[in-house]
Amino acid sequence: MYERFYYLNEKPFKITPDPRFLFWSEGHKEALAHLRYGVEEKKGFVVITGDVGTGKTTLLQALLAGLKDNIHYAAVSNPGMSVDDFLYYIGNAFGLSVGTFSKAQFLMKFSDFLHESASQGKYVLLVIDEAHKLSVELLEEIRLLSNLETAEEKLLNIFLVGQPELNQKLTDPSLLPLRQRICASYHLLPLTREDVGEYLKKRLLVAGAKFSNLFKPGAVRAIYKYTRGYPRAINILADQALLTGFVRGKKEINTRIIREASKDLTLPGEKRPRFFPAWLKWGMGAVAGVIAIVLWGIFYFS
Incomplete structure (x- = not known):
């Protein structure tokens, strides 16, 4: 008008997360550096938190738009689902024909996919936005996915991005093994x-x-x-x-x-x-x- x-x-x-409009404050630059470090070094888990409206999703869109062709990624923006639904979702997001496979069959198929990607020199990245909505049970399942690795490197990189409640949820005693796998974390502040x-x-x-x-x-x-x-x-x-x-x-x-x-x-x-x-x-x-x-x-x- x-x-x-x-x-x-x-x-x-507009409030849609359009990467063209992303303003690179010092905080956004540092958060992006943490994410890139996680991808390039194959370090496993990276956690980015920030209050509602600090630009987390826009930052993710900018990261994904700039990824190289040798990176397979799947993005989950609504993780409030059951374990079975989550596994089915990411299987399809990575192009796997999971059908009505059991959990064990899915893990075998997903493991084959990760090893094949690694043999071709490709990275596999799972990005979970709104990660504060993940249940403790699902967070533990995601940690188990990160067990799929070789002696030399991680086969799956996982970014957890969400509101500060995510950090509180990660203090659950049952999630200690996951916390120990977090290689980098950053809290995104509002603009100055x-x-x-x-x-x-x-x-x-x-x-x-x-x-x-x-x-x-x-x-x-x-x-x-x-x-x-x-x-x-x-x-x-x-x-x-x-x-x-x-x-x-x-x-x-x-x-x-x-x-x-x-x-x-x-x-x-x-x-x-x-x-x-x-x-x-x-x-x-x-x-x-x-x-x-x-x-x-x-x-x-x-």
Whole structure:
């Protein structure tokens, strides 16, 4: 709706995980380095955590889009399933005709697939997004899959990506063998105040903006205050701000527009301050003073 008004080719703040729009903060660079290390060194388990909306899924999409041809991968984005369903899913995702095989038959077929891939110089990677939804039972089954290895190297690399609850779940005593196999872990933090301005510019430029300073400095500060630097929340607020600016006929987004756009949104930032006119603030202070005097009189003469 507002794209033509702001000379954009597409909406810059969609919440879909499009790798083209990924902003490489220092945290995202470090998280990606951990993931690449896990792939290139065949180290087994890598764990990446982060709160909702920190860009974990977008980071994964960027990683998968850049994988070399010698890497077989399967991505699971909804792991809340039974063990049998999970094994059936990943078998099909790796192109195996698992049919109605028993668990033992699946493991034999999967082992053959891993060894054949290794003999051809290929890596096998299993990526599990939303991994905090995995049951303890399923996490243990995934660990058992990682037992498929040779004396020289791991045949299966596994990335567990999810919310911080994943780390809590991994403290279960029964998962100690899995924890001991984690070679790298990283917790992804929200963007810093300085990152937010660059994040907005990056997405605007990818969307075809002629000018990347569409959001005035005060608006950028307000966006950080209301979103606390969470990329998904930034996208929601910035998109609403562009719509509000379009309706108001404003070519630049200022603090007032951000404030108005934030009113009906649920955002992770601090509670929005109430803006009172100076006369009202003075009046409230005067009323409070009168009440204090009255209360003092009541207690003094009682």
